[in-house]
Amino acid sequence: MRPAAARIAAASARTFAASSRAPALTTANLNPAVVTAAYAVRGELVMKADAFREQLHAGGAKLPFDQIVACNIGNPHELGQQPLTFFRQVLALMHYPALLKDPRTAELFPADAIERARSYLANISGGTGAYTTSQGVKAIRSEVAAFLKERDGGVGAREEDLFLTDGASAGVKMVLNLIVRSKADGVMTPIPQYPLYSASMSLFGGEGVGYYLDESKGWGLTKAELERSYQAGLAKGVQPRALVVINPGNPTGQCLSRESMVEVLQFCAEHNLLLMADEVYQTNVYASTPFNSFKRVAVEEKSPVSLVSFHSVSKGFLGECGQRGGFMELHQVGEDFRAQVIKLASISLCSNTSGQIVTGLMVNPPKEGSPSHALYTKERDTILASLKRRATKLSATLNECTGVRSNTVEGAMYAFPSITLPAKAVEAAKAAGKVPDVFYCLALLDATGICVVPGSGFGQREGTWHFRTTILPSEEAMEGVMQRFRKFHEEFMQKYA
Amino acid sequence: MRPAAARIAAASARTFAASSRAPALTTANLNPAVVTAAYAVRGELVMKADAFREQLHAGGAKLPFDQIVACNIGNPHELGQQPLTFFRQVLALMHYPALLKDPRTAELFPADAIERARSYLANISGGTGAYTTSQGVKAIRSEVAAFLKERDGGVGAREEDLFLTDGASAGVKMVLNLIVRSKADGVMTPIPQYPLYSASMSLFGGEGVGYYLDESKGWGLTKAELERSYQAGLAKGVQPRALVVINPGNPTGQCLSRESMVEVLQFCAEHNLLLMADEVYQTNVYASTPFNSFKRVAVEEKSPVSLVSFHSVSKGFLGECGQRGGFMELHQVGEDFRAQVIKLASISLCSNTSGQIVTGLMVNPPKEGSPSHALYTKERDTILASLKRRATKLSATLNECTGVRSNTVEGAMYAFPSITLPAKAVEAAKAAGKVPDVFYCLALLDATGICVVPGSGFGQREGTWHFRTTILPSEEAMEGVMQRFRKFHEEFMQKYA
Numbered sequence: 001m002r003p004a005a006a007r008i009a010a011a012s013a014r015t016f017a018a019s020s021r022a023p024a025l026t027t028a029n030l031n032p033a034v035v036t037a038a039y040a041v042r043g044e045l046v047m048k049a050d051a052f053r054e055q056l057h058a059g060g061a062k063l064p065f066d067q068i069v070a071c072n073i074g075n076p077h078e079l080g081q082q083p084l085t086f087f088r089q090v091l092a093l094m095h096y097p098a099l100l101k102d103p104r105t106a107e108l109f110p111a112d113a114i115e116r117a118r119s120y121l122a123n124i125s126g127g128t129g130a131y132t133t134s135q136g137v138k139a140i141r142s143e144v145a146a147f148l149k150e151r152d153g154g155v156g157a158r159e160e161d162l163f164l165t166d167g168a169s170a171g172v173k174m175v176l177n178l179i180v181r182s183k184a185d186g187v188m189t190p191i192p193q194y195p196l197y198s199a200s201m202s203l204f205g206g207e208g209v210g211y212y213l214d215e216s217k218g219w220g221l222t223k224a225e226l227e228r229s230y231q232a233g234l235a236k237g238v239q240p241r242a243l244v245v246i247n248p249g250n251p252t253g254q255c256l257s258r259e260s261m262v263e264v265l266q267f268c269a270e271h272n273l274l275l276m277a278d279e280v281y282q283t284n285v286y287a288s289t290p291f292n293s294f295k296r297v298a299v300e301e302k303s304p305v306s307l308v309s310f311h312s313v314s315k316g317f318l319g320e321c322g323q324r325g326g327f328m329e330l331h332q333v334g335e336d337f338r339a340q341v342i343k344l345a346s347i348s349l350c351s352n353t354s355g356q357i358v359t360g361l362m363v364n365p366p367k368e369g370s371p372s373h374a375l376y377t378k379e380r381d382t383i384l385a386s387l388k389r390r391a392t393k394l395s396a397t398l399n400e401c402t403g404v405r406s407n408t409v410e411g412a413m414y415a416f417p418s419i420t421l422p423a424k425a426v427e428a429a430k431a432a433g434k435v436p437d438v439f440y441c442l443a444l445l446d447a448t449g450i451c452v453v454p455g456s457g458f459g460q461r462e463g464t465w466h467f468r469t470t471i472l473p474s475e476e477a478m479e480g481v482m483q484r485f486r487k488f489h490e491e492f493m494q495k496y497a
Numbered sequence: 498m499r500p501a502a503a504r505i506a507a508a509s510a511r512t513f514a515a516s517s518r519a520p521a522l523t524t525a526n527l528n529p530a531v532v533t534a535a536y537a538v539r540g541e542l543v544m545k546a547d548a549f550r551e552q553l554h555a556g557g558a559k560l561p562f563d564q565i566v567a568c569n570i571g572n573p574h575e576l577g578q579q580p581l582t583f584f585r586q587v588l589a590l591m592h593y594p595a596l597l598k599d600p601r602t603a604e605l606f607p608a609d610a611i612e613r614a615r616s617y618l619a620n621i622s623g624g625t626g627a628y629t630t631s632q633g634v635k636a637i638r639s640e641v642a643a644f645l646k647e648r649d650g651g652v653g654a655r656e657e658d659l660f661l662t663d664g665a666s667a668g669v670k671m672v673l674n675l676i677v678r679s680k681a682d683g684v685m686t687p688i689p690q691y692p693l694y695s696a697s698m699s700l701f702g703g704e705g706v707g708y709y710l711d712e713s714k715g716w717g718l719t720k721a722e723l724e725r726s727y728q729a730g731l732a733k734g735v736q737p738r739a740l741v742v743i744n745p746g747n748p749t750g751q752c753l754s755r756e757s758m759v760e761v762l763q764f765c766a767e768h769n770l771l772l773m774a775d776e777v778y779q780t781n782v783y784a785s786t787p788f789n790s791f792k793r794v795a796v797e798e799k800s801p802v803s804l805v806s807f808h809s810v811s812k813g814f815l816g817e818c819g820q821r822g823g824f825m826e827l828h829q830v831g832e833d834f835r836a837q838v839i840k841l842a843s844i845s846l847c848s849n850t851s852g853q854i855v856t857g858l859m860v861n862p863p864k865e866g867s868p869s870h871a872l873y874t875k876e877r878d879t880i881l882a883s884l885k886r887r888a889t890k891l892s893a894t895l896n897e898c899t900g901v902r903s904n905t906v907e908g909a910m911y912a913f914p915s916i917t918l919p920a921k922a923v924e925a926a927k928a929a930g931k932v933p934d935v936f937y938c939l940a941l942l943d944a945t946g947i948c949v950v951p952g953s954g955f956g957q958r959e960g961t962w963h964f965r966t967t968i969l970p971s972e973e974a975m976e977g978v979m980q981r982f983r984k985f986h987e988e989f990m991q992k993y994a
Contacts, residue, residue: 078622179528180528
């Protein structure tokens with residue numbers, strides 16, 4: 001033992017009884033709510049993929065692939081999607097306003113980007129380096145309110161009900177933190193679900209109450225299943241307080257019909273549940289069903305339901321994940337609730353200013369007639385058309401593989417195909433101490449460098465196996481990725497036939 | 498009742514027993530951990546100041562001042578501090594990399610800013626729009642590790658122990674979430690303290706165990722008081738698991754001597770406490786005592802203590818609050834702990850990229866010999882010299898007022914003067930249903946537009962009253978602000994004499 005440590009240990013032994021020393025921090029005594037939380041989107045598969053990536057980067061690695069294809073997470077820019085030019089022009093001017101004083105800037109930036117930056121700077125006291133109010137810049141909330149009114153066919157929105165957040169996740173966590181008091185409080189979440197919900201529920205010490213989406217009906221939801229789930233929650237001593245709906249679905253890619261949405265609202269009204277509407281994929285709709293917001297349907301149906309809805313700059317055709325921008329809207333939640341959300345937001349001071357600005361740009365893009373409108377429209381339509389082609393191609397190719405079945409990807413950025421694994425594969429997985437779909441996904445990663453997320457990370461009906469893959473590899477890359485997938489899959493199926 | 502609501506209510510009444518309805522969400526049944534959390538830095542005073550600001554903005558308000566002086570929060574850019582040019586040049590290029598392809602950019606941006614942006618872009622897969630790894634961009638963590646080694650006189654740091662966070666707050670919250678399991682778990686926090694700690698402890702359901710800083714000794718801390726506090730925690734059934742030290746102090750502005758730091762380390766070793774070192778003001782040192790990091794002292798003293806330290810881009814001479822950037826370093830915490838922090842970080846996906854980039858720039862500013870070095874040095878030194886002058890002026894002026902006593906502001910951005918309130922003022926406060934220091938601060942705001950935070954929001958010895966004010970009004974504004982303060986104060990003291 002080194003002298004200082006020895007001195008300290010001696011002093012400790014001399015002065016204090018053993019009982020006055022806190023035990024060392026290990027998994028055994030860290031907060032079990034954290035220890036038990038799982039977050040598959042960045043779990044075992046991803047850590048292994050990261051290790052492969054470092055091996056490839058370092059060179060000399062003997063791997064059967066030369067790159068990792070990150071289909072585990074909806075991170076479009078990482079796979080080559082380009083940002084929207086106007087958005088980034090405004091961001092650059094906001095961060096370096098000295099440019100606005102230089103005459104050469106008018107040659108490098110279009111007039112409407114310069115005008116927008118000036119207008120934001122006039123409304124953001126101290127620029128991008130200052131804390132904003134905890135709810136977010138008022139002028140941007142005002143743009144969001146105008147966007148919502150337009151989106152929702154004239155149904156109005158109030159600035160004071162809007163919160164600009166670091167991505168949608170931050171908003172979801174604030175609401176869950178506010179409604180979950182103990183294990184006796186439940187939140188109904190879909191199975192399969194985006195694991196933000198299960199992980200946050202675990203962190204806040206509440207209980208997830210799962211309701212199944214019906215794979216055989218395009219991952220639809222039914223009131224009967226909601227009712228079963230609710231009663232099952234009560235039966236195990238858990239009072240559901242809120243219902244989460246993800247529309248368009250993640251990981252399941254379905255778009256809810258208006259009829260289903262009305263049923264959900266009725267169900268929430270009957271049980272007095274807060275409805276949490278995760279609508280971050282609202283512009284990622286490839287089917288003919290138009291997107292309806294729950295807010296719009298709730299108002300049109302005169303539903304009394306309390307509703308919080310979430311949107312994000314990370315998805316859509318922006319894919320601005322790294323900016324961590326988004327907003328949530330409170331609707332009919334009561335003043336108590338709103339005041340507590342304001343306080344929670346204030347404890348984190350404010351969301352980051354780049355994310356707030358990108359949120360403003362998302363909801364108020366260049367208007368027709370402005371210099372940047374044509375380029376913006378072209379970039380938007382190109383990205384959306386490409387996503388739609390990739391969605392179609394991906395589910396078609398998956399369905400050509402033996403024992404793989406994928407529903408149509410109607411929206412969002414994912415397919416969630418089922419895989420009928422041979423009994424021998426299930427046995428081999430058990431022998432390896434792995435859940436069968438994890439075993440399958442690890443084998444896929446080892447053979448091809450393609451990283452997807454096992455269905456067990458999202459929840460699935462017992463005895464069924466799935467994985468989630470994004471539709472995000474570029475169109476040039478997609479063909480090769482699908483070929484490698486198909487080759488791996490057929491070999492895997494033969495090996496364990 | 499409207500038809501849809503009536504239909505729903507009827508359906509509800511028909512199908513479900515009252516017992517199967519969750520009660521409506523009100524303060525009475527929201528999470529009490531959230532409801533009881535308080536966050537004074539953005540509390541009652543600030544809300545009133547915001548309302549005044551809107552009145553002034555709308556025009557026609559008859560108020561005895563024409564602007565709000567926000568001394569409630571360390572938000573330098575809001576009060577006119579300018580960002581560092583190099584930092585913002587790099588940020589602009591990172592967000593709009595198309596500039597890097599334009600030959601005119603070389604006229605508008607210095608070569609080292611262009612070079613730095615290129616280098617970051619080569620190391621940030623997908624640019625600022627992509628999620629980074631949950632711990633933060635590896636290349637930036639590598640810059641942080643090099644900075645720490647330089648700062649700490651050669652004591653090394655490892656990339657894998659570093660986490661890039663949305664400001665320091667996000668890191669503090671992750672650690673508290675991980676160590677607090679129930680009301681039986683305590684965290685020792687200074688009184689007065691930055692209310693992030695008390696608010697987060699409340700949110701995570703743990704118990705704050707306060708130790709007093711000694712106002713009569715320049716807000717110093719003593720091992721005897723730490724010991725008293727620890728034993729008081731045990732006596733009420735709370736096992737302290739961690740000790741928070743804020744150095745330089747917030748709200749108290751003191752700088753710890755190396756001797757005091759060694760005592761703190763010994764105390765933590767004796768009781769096996771995790772030391773949480775909030776060192777976000779490490780470059781805001783106006784006294785002759787040099788800043789020592791706890792990491793450095795711990796390594797030099799061969800202390801076995803587990804330590805997490807925090808830094809931020811919001812403070813120092815950057816004041817880049819709105820970017821929400823910062824980092825934390827784990828030291829001797831064990832692999833279990835580190836793995837859980839990685840998981841917690843992954844549930845929020847990643848911190849925002851602008852904040853990560855500003856963190857990289859903070860720790861790796863332009864080097865001597867590079868084109869931007871002279872300007873960077875000038876901007877830095879100008880801001881720090883001005884802060885030092887303001888710190889001196891502020892405490893001197895406060896000490897000239899009847900019944901006001903301020904310690905020297907040795908560091909950070911705040912003074913925390915005591916005010917000896919006349920008995921009549923205390924009675925008037927009670928009659929108005931206000932804590933006396935809140936009453937005083939509200940009167941100050943009403944009379945002058947100066948917004949400070951009452952001492953009760955930070956904690957103080959019973960029967961003493963304080964407020965926290967930042968030193969951040971510009972030097973041009975400072976004289977007027979201090980005059981208005983002094984006039985208010987003397988009138989207040991006379992009124993209640």
